Amino acid sequence: MKNEPLLHVSLKAFNTFGIEASAQRYIHITDESSLTDLFQQGYFNSTFFVLGGGSNVLFTQDFEGLIVHIGNKGIQHFIQGSQVFVTAAAGEVWNDLVWYCIDHDFPGMENLALIPGTVGASPIQNIGAYGTELMNIFYSCRAFDTQTGEFVTFSNEACQFSYRDSIFKNQHKGRYIICSVTYQLPLFGEINSSYGAINGELAKRNISQPSIKDMAEVVSFIRIEKLPDPSTVGNAGSFFKNPIVSAETFSQLQKQFPDIVHYPMNEGQQKLAAGWLIEQCGWKGKQVGEVAVWKNQALVLTNKGEATGAQIFQVSSNIVDDVFAKFGVKLEREVNIL
Numbered sequence: 001m002k003n004e005p006l007l008h009v010s011l012k013a014f015n016t017f018g019i020e021a022s023a024q025r026y027i028h029i030t031d032e033s034s035l036t037d038l039f040q041q042g043y044f045n046s047t048f049f050v051l052g053g054g055s056n057v058l059f060t061q062d063f064e065g066l067i068v069h070i071g072n073k074g075i076q077h078f079i080q081g082s083q084v085f086v087t088a089a090a091g092e093v094w095n096d097l098v099w100y101c102i103d104h105d106f107p108g109m110e111n112l113a114l115i116p117g118t119v120g121a122s123p124i125q126n127i128g129a130y131g132t133e134l135m136n137i138f139y140s141c142r143a144f145d146t147q148t149g150e151f152v153t154f155s156n157e158a159c160q161f162s163y164r165d166s167i168f169k170n171q172h173k174g175r176y177i178i179c180s181v182t183y184q185l186p187l188f189g190e191i192n193s194s195y196g197a198i199n200g201e202l203a204k205r206n207i208s209q210p211s212i213k214d215m216a217e218v219v220s221f222i223r224i225e226k227l228p229d230p231s232t233v234g235n236a237g238s239f240f241k242n243p244i245v246s247a248e249t250f251s252q253l254q255k256q257f258p259d260i261v262h263y264p265m266n267e268g269q270q271k272l273a274a275g276w277l278i279e280q281c282g283w284k285g286k287q288v289g290e291v292a293v294w295k296n297q298a299l300v301l302t303n304k305g306e307a308t309g310a311q312i313f314q315v316s317s318n319i320v321d322d323v324f325a326k327f328g329v330k331l332e333r334e335v336n337i338l
Helices: 033-040 094-103 196-204 212-226 247-256 274-280 309-327
Strands: 006-010 022-029 048-051 063-070 075-080 083-089 138-145 151-155 176-186 234-238 262-264 270-272 291-293 300-303
Touching: 022 033, 033 063, 033 138, 063 176, 075 094, 083 094, 094 212, 151 176, 196 212, 247 270, 270 274, 274 309, 291 309, 300 309
Parallel strands: 022 063, 048 063
Antiparallel strands: 006 022, 075 083, 083 176, 138 151, 138 176, 234 300, 262 270, 291 300
16 A cells, blocks of 8 residues: 555544544545555444535544545546537545636536535535535536445436435445545536625625626625634534425414525425524524634534534534424434534
């Protein structure tokens, strides 16, 4: 092997919560061939976890296994007719890819600006923001099968995308290591400014016909206003998914809570704003020891400095219980709990 896993490595610098935890074994991968080496030496026969930007994980204890930290780089594209195909290595910072597309005048990613994390994580939870979801621009991904040692390609359909979900979070959870992702973007796509916060900020800037750069800058501005900077406040962005309920359940909730924040989905379903539900339970801005719910967005849990992962998890459990008690809706965590 080009480089052997290191022993007993601190993960504090590799997770945006800033949680102190140790990995029994740790390896930083910059070349796909290292995955084949790890497979041949049997490392994938025991416990392992694939780490990207560390922005969607909560370590509640030391990790007794191998951390595979993906750090391969590279972005390239080719144009075919009215479409452009952009391929990025899994270790690329997501926002760097977004700005690569903007700088090349490729529309479609601008509403996803400043989402934390790396390219490799993007299809796993079908990232999305401000009316755009990854599934709408995803073409394929190349992945390493830790059970067979082979590289395989997944099409959009094969990923079985749904809201913040994919095959990589369900039946194939932990099996595949994504090495690169290819996105299909329209060269002449339409700007999507359907979210009110975006239109309001565009109006403040006197922009009536926004460019994709304008959109990315506005989205970034809104995210910075709402969400804490992980470099100064430990957090993993949105900790909970927005729950989706049936038309019948929503009708009952709306009768009891007329102001409930919701977004129409397919087949009469409604997506509820988890942040609103949490806020109604009195959690917004609340602090418990070293753990706090962000003052500007109740979806975000923060580490005030010395919180443990177990303490953050406990606060999240209390929030889940309170929301269920008040609304009868069970919140799901978006963050990986280890």
